[in-house]
Amino acid sequence: xxKLLIVDDEEGVRSLVRMTLESxxxxxxxxxxxxxxxxxxxxxKPDLVLLDVMLPDTTGIDVCRTLKSDPETASLTIxxxxxKAQGRDLEEAEEAGADGYFTKPFSPIALLRRVDxxxxxxx
Amino acid sequence: xALVVVAIVVGVLGAWxxxxxxxxxxxxxxxxxxxAARLASSALASGMYSRLQLVxxxxxxxxxxxxxxxxxxxxxxxxxxxxxxxxxxxxxxVDRADGTLLTVSPANRGRRGENVKNKPVFAGFAKTKKPYxxxxxxxxxxxxxxxxxxPFYYDGTKTLAGVIVCTIKVSDFxxxxxxxxxxxxxxxxxxxxxxxxxxxxEAGTRVRRxxxxxxxxxxxxxxxxxxxxxxxxxxxxxxxxxxxxxxxWAVLVEQPTSALNGPIGALTFRLALIDLLVLVVIVxxxxxxxxxxxxxxxxxxxSAAVLASVGEGVAIVDALGRVVRLNPAxxxxxxxxxxxxxxxxxxxxxxxxxxxxxxxxxxxxxVCRAIAERTVVASHGFTRTLVTASGAxxxxxxxxxxxxxxxxxxxxxxxVLRDVSRExxxxxxxSSLVSTVSHELRTPLTMIRGFSELxxxxxxxxxxxxxxxxxxxxxSSRRLGRLIDDLLSVSRIESxxxxxxxxxxxLQQVVNASLVAFASNGGDRVVAELPGDLPAVVADPDQxxxxxxxxxxxxxxxxxxNAPVRIGARVAGDExxxxxxxxxxxxxxxxxxxxxxxxxxxxxPEVREVGGTGLGLYITRRLVDxxxxxxxxxxxxxxxxxxxxxxxVASPSDSAGDTEEQVYAQAFDR
Numbered sequence: 001x002x003k004l005l006i007v008d009d010e011e012g013v014r015s016l017v018r019m020t021l022e023s024x025x026x027x028x029x030x031x032x033x034x035x036x037x038x039x040x041x042x043x044x045k046p047d048l049v050l051l052d053v054m055l056p057d058t059t060g061i062d063v064c065r066t067l068k069s070d071p072e073t074a075s076l077t078i079x080x081x082x083x084k085a086q087g088r089d090l091e092e093a094e095e096a097g098a099d100g101y102f103t104k105p106f107s108p109i110a111l112l113r114r115v116d117x118x119x120x121x122x123x
Numbered sequence: 124x125a126l127v128v129v130a131i132v133v134g135v136l137g138a139w140x141x142x143x144x145x146x147x148x149x150x151x152x153x154x155x156x157x158x159a160a161r162l163a164s165s166a167l168a169s170g171m172y173s174r175l176q177l178v179x180x181x182x183x184x185x186x187x188x189x190x191x192x193x194x195x196x197x198x199x200x201x202x203x204x205x206x207x208x209x210x211x212x213x214x215x216x217v218d219r220a221d222g223t224l225l226t227v228s229p230a231n232r233g234r235r236g237e238n239v240k241n242k243p244v245f246a247g248f249a250k251t252k253k254p255y256x257x258x259x260x261x262x263x264x265x266x267x268x269x270x271x272x273x274p275f276y277y278d279g280t281k282t283l284a285g286v287i288v289c290t291i292k293v294s295d296f297x298x299x300x301x302x303x304x305x306x307x308x309x310x311x312x313x314x315x316x317x318x319x320x321x322x323x324x325e326a327g328t329r330v331r332r333x334x335x336x337x338x339x340x341x342x343x344x345x346x347x348x349x350x351x352x353x354x355x356x357x358x359x360x361x362x363x364x365x366x367x368x369x370x371x372w373a374v375l376v377e378q379p380t381s382a383l384n385g386p387i388g389a390l391t392f393r394l395a396l397i398d399l400l401v402l403v404v405i406v407x408x409x410x411x412x413x414x415x416x417x418x419x420x421x422x423x424x425x426s427a428a429v430l431a432s433v434g435e436g437v438a439i440v441d442a443l444g445r446v447v448r449l450n451p452a453x454x455x456x457x458x459x460x461x462x463x464x465x466x467x468x469x470x471x472x473x474x475x476x477x478x479x480x481x482x483x484x485x486x487x488x489x490v491c492r493a494i495a496e497r498t499v500v501a502s503h504g505f506t507r508t509l510v511t512a513s514g515a516x517x518x519x520x521x522x523x524x525x526x527x528x529x530x531x532x533x534x535x536x537x538x539v540l541r542d543v544s545r546e547x548x549x550x551x552x553x554s555s556l557v558s559t560v561s562h563e564l565r566t567p568l569t570m571i572r573g574f575s576e577l578x579x580x581x582x583x584x585x586x587x588x589x590x591x592x593x594x595x596x597x598x599s600s601r602r603l604g605r606l607i608d609d610l611l612s613v614s615r616i617e618s619x620x621x622x623x624x625x626x627x628x629x630l631q632q633v634v635n636a637s638l639v640a641f642a643s644n645g646g647d648r649v650v651a652e653l654p655g656d657l658p659a660v661v662a663d664p665d666q667x668x669x670x671x672x673x674x675x676x677x678x679x680x681x682x683x684x685n686a687p688v689r690i691g692a693r694v695a696g697d698e699x700x701x702x703x704x705x706x707x708x709x710x711x712x713x714x715x716x717x718x719x720x721x722x723x724x725x726x727x728p729e730v731r732e733v734g735g736t737g738l739g740l741y742i743t744r745r746l747v748d749x750x751x752x753x754x755x756x757x758x759x760x761x762x763x764x765x766x767x768x769x770x771x772v773a774s775p776s777d778s779a780g781d782t783e784e785q786v787y788a789q790a791f792d793r
Binding site: 010012013015016019020054104105106107108109 | 562565566567568569570571572573574576577580584588591592595598599
């Protein structure tokens with residue numbers, strides 16, 4: 001069973017992701033804030049992190065950078081969720097080591113497909 | 124001023140020209156007179172002596188006859204001969220050497236034998252024994268005459284035989300002198316040795332030598348020229364005087380001083396004309412020059428005034444990039460003045476930083492590029508920052524245009540610096556608005572789209588999840604609606620499109636209406652405690668509802684989920700103060716100072732967690748403003764905030780248009 005962490009300050013978004021991906025194959029973890037996300041990653045070692053860029057305490061970019069620079073978590077697949085479609089955010093995400101991004105508003109079906117693909121590649 | 128000096132110089136020059144011309148003309152006149160006087164004097168001397176000599180010669184030929192006979196025909200013949208030559212002789216007589224009158228012309232007949240030893244002519248002759256010309260004397264029957272004594276001698280001897288005495292009437296004397304020696308008018312005055320005037324208007328009178336320096340000088344044997352009185356003429360004259368040798372007489376040649384006036388007048392006129400012309404030319408030139416100078420000065424004043432009145436900073440830079448001049452606006456902006464900036468390199472006086480806070484090199488500065496590229500160059504957007512003399516950073520927009528002279532050479536550049544602090548602020552505000560709004564739009568949109576897609580595509584969702592999805596869609600659409608309302612409110616407030624309909628309003632009613640919105644959403648935490656005797660206030664009830672809704676909504680958002688929110692009111696003078704108190708996160712004084720600004724959001728995690736556009740309190744403040752009230756906040760970080768707004772107590776005059784009953788009904792309608 002795959003573990004997946006969704007980090008977003010909006011309860012609605014987390015709920016949407018959970019409802020989309022919840023199945024026998026995936027275990028869904030949720031975090032509102034960056035510090036919660038880092039704690040959950042270390043505790044549960046998820047296979048994939050869906051990371052919002054705008055977080056109450058920090059930015060998703062910083063969380064991504066922190067995870068990618070830690071050897072223990074560097075191999076973690078991180079997909080950024082961003083409401084900002086501007087090039088600069090994407091550049092920053094890439095620099096921080098993100099493996100991909102999803103732009104809000106997103107299609108839950110497309111997200112499911114994407115997540116399935118990522119896990120298939122991992123195996 | 125210069126004009127006056129020129130006029131004075133011209134005037135002095137003219138006067139000097141006239142004076143010098145006058146003096147040269149005067150000396151020309153008097154020198155001419157002196158020449159005339161000399162000629163007249165020598166002509167007079169030789170004329171008299173040639174007469175005497177001739178008479179002597181004629182007498183010598185008939186000596187014996189003249190002496191022996193009483194009135195010989197020879198005498199008559201001699202007299203006729205002499206008269207033929209010199210008709211001016213009025214009488215003729217022969218005196219014997221012993222002084223007795225021998226024979227005379229018919230006029231003197233009867234005086235034969237008379238002793239004439241003491242008569243002026245014979246006596247004069249007797250002194251010198253030489254041909255003699257007497258001073259004027261009175262002769263009976265002839266009037267005033269001068270006498271000539273011509274001695275004659277016995278044949279071949281030096282023994283005096285007698286003297287022939289001729290007289291000339293003074294009144295006839297003028298014709299002897301003539302006026303041929305005078306070149307240009309004037310007249311000759313001859314005086315004898317006794318200062319008797321022989322010619323001219325006063326001929327026949329004797330003058331006092333002392334009265335006329337010219338007369339006394341000439342009679343003393345001197346010659347000269349002067350400007351003085353002349354016998355027989357009025358006023359001062361130009362006079363030349365000369366002695367007549369041997370006769371002891373004087374010749375004066377005079378002209379009126381007005382003689383100078385003709386030529387000098389003409390000269391003066393010509394000079395005046397020339398001076399006038401010169402003056403006209405000078406005046407014309409001066410006027411032209413003055414106009415040109417005035418035009419230049421006004422142009423300079425104008426450009427200086429334009430420079431001074433321009434609100435933007437303007438600098439003039441030479442072709443080498445050195446500062447030439449700053450206008451007052453730039454002096455204020457940069458903290459430099461023209462004196463201290465003049466001659467300094469542009470980049471030295473005005474260091475600019477780019478958007479990465481790096482110093483802009485000279486090559487890349489708009490001034491350098493304007494000069495090099497000969498075209499107007501402007502900095503992009505609000506990227507430039509000027510470091511002022513005091514070290515402060517001012518965002519500026521810089522535009523530079525090359526200065527090109529008539530020959531097409533670039534002589535420098537004009538740089539215009541505009542303080543864009545406000546624009547940059549607005550720009551940053553706009554960016555934050557776009558970012559906030561796009562975030563605030565995308566989040567509910569994400570949920571509406573996502574949950575609706577899930578509902579449509581997933582038939583396996585149970586009813587609980589379906590309901591949850593629908594609730595999310597519903598909340599999100601309401602959230603979008605609120606955002607749009609807020610944006611529209613701001614837009615209407617800003618454009619003045621939102622007005623208040625002020626009327627006496629019952630606050631209790633308004634508070635009740637506000638609380639309806641929170642019934643299912645924290646309303647149980649809100650406590651409204653209004654005094655029962657609260658007077659009506661002047662307000663727009665709908666807007667007061669909006670104000671209270673915003674304040675209560677914030678109070679609930681920023682405090683713990685179980686913390687109470689209290690609405691209170693009290694009368695303060697002619698106002699009612701309504702307050703909303705929470706025990707939430709609170710604010711620092713700095714945060715509180717900014718909280719009513721547009722798009723102002725306190726930059727703290729707790730606030731970001733809650734979400735919002737930063738428009739709510741801005742709208743609230745503007746609504747309170749429109750109702751004539753004010754709003755303020757007392758807050759302490761971690762302890763909570765009290766937002767208070769004031770509204771004016773209604774008076775009967777506020778009900779204009781409403782009947783008293785209606786006002787009464789509104790005020791007490793609970």
